[in-house]
Amino acid sequence: MNIILLGPPGAGKGTQARMLTEKRGLVQLSTGDMLRAAVAAGTPVGKAADAVMKSGGLVGDDIVIGVISERLDQPDVKQGVIFDGFPRTLAQADALEKLLADKGISLDHVVEMSVDDEVVTARIAGRYTCAKCGEGYHDESKQPNVPGVCDKCGGTEFKRRADDNAHAVRTRLMAYYRETSPLIGYYYAKGRLASVDGLADIDEVERQISAVLG
């Protein structure tokens, strides 16, 4: 099964993708994570993406489509994938249709996670992740069971994203409304869209997504 999680910054795409990875063995394809890895490694893609990511803008379509196209050639995608943060523009959505057709991969569900701006801004402001395994936490809504120790891997170092500041979050939200929200209509018109209540608690969102996936 191959699915897209669609929603603004802080909607919970990464949180739910990680849960689906654990429960259903799907592979999470987060373009944000791939681009951050490229920035950290100092690759040409990372050099091209760094400044625009810090500002909260969108990286160019050609770069992101190239990254996803290469990733889709790796054998693990046969397990089924979750597109997390891709596509984000109509050009990316059209390119994905073509890539999937060329590679003989189906798209089974597009799940829109609907939230509101105040909530996502608060979620992003409190977010941090385990530096070792990437498990996500939040200052208020999801603390590790033992303070300072990751529930998943026992790691004791945590990090916050460079673009999780008030200015970049406003730019990211604007990019979402301008460039990404038209994809809701795009996939609705294709008969593929389902919506879940992204404001519900994490386990309830998971139940709603599971009901869509069947």
Ligand code: AP5
């Ligand atoms: P990306 O990494 O994709 O960031 P984003 O879309 O801004 O989304 P986030 O990762 O911030 O949010 P999320 O929905 O994953 O929420 P999370 O689960 O962490 O992209 C970053 C940048 O890379 C972009 O700005 C752009 O520059 C570039 N980029 C990436 N893809 C691109 C593309 N396709 N084209 C062009 N540029 C691209 O949850 C957030 C917090 O809330 C966490 O603390 C979590 O614990 C908490 N939380 C989650 N769910 C709930 C819940 N139900 N209730 C309470 N708290 C919750």
Ligand code: MG
């Ligand atoms: Mg994410």
